[in-house]
Amino acid sequence: MLDYKINDDITLRMFNVEDAEALFQLTMESKPYLREWLGWLDYIESVEDSKQNIEGRIKGLIETGGFPKSFALMYKGVLAGTIGFNEIDRGIKCGTIGYWLGQNFQGKGIMSQALETIIEYGFCDLNLNKIEIRVATENLKSRALPERFGFKEEGVIRDAEWLYDRYVDHVVYGLLRNEWVR
Structure with a gap:
């Protein structure tokens, strides 16, 4: 899946270096909103930082045998966020999904539709057995997504992430291929 049109408004596509400016602007516009839950925002200080992030995503194609791990989430032709696999363990066929959506794109059902597509991509194209x-x-708000798609709560990792001034715990959700309902 290099380009996938979900509906008339929503498309997932591979990032390219020409997206650096749009990704940087979206990140900066949504930074106060996203900062509550994303710990990497202070590392993005310039368009060049976004470009390097995209270049890293493109290099990740080698790891997956040519399948992209992450996607630009486009809404009506505009970059709205990103979704994809932060990690893929080929040995146990498990992938961990990450996602974020710009503040101005919230509440439109965009991420729900994108997540459904990425789950299908993970099980069908990447041949994963489990998605976390x-x-x-x-x-x-973010926990509601895996719960809506039938992911099982598997446990809590204490002090899993440092967010600027505090540690936060992470709940781990998992969905097995044989549990997945299309």
């Missing part, structure tokens, strides 16, 4: 999502325990 790890979310800060208090991030109720």
Whole structure:
């Protein structure tokens, strides 16, 4: 899946270096909103930082045998966020999904539709047996997504992430291929 049109408004596609400016702008516009749950935002200080992030995503194609791990989430032709696999363990066929959406794109059902597509991609194209999502325990909005798609709560990792001034615990959700309902 290099380009996938979910519907008339939503498309997932591979990032390219020309997306660096749009990714940087979206990150900066949404930074105060995203900062509550994403610990990497202070490392993005310039368009060049976003470009390096995208270049790293492109290099990740080698790891997956040519399958992209992460995607630009486009809404009506505009970059709205990103979704994909932060990690893929080929040995146990398990992938961990990460996602974020710009503040101005919230509440439109965009991420739900994108997540459904990425789950299918993980099981069908990447041949995964398990997909995980790890979310800060208090991030109720983000936790609602895996719960809606039938992921099972598998446990909590204490002090899993440092967010600027505090540690947060992560709840781990898992979905096995044989549990997945299309």
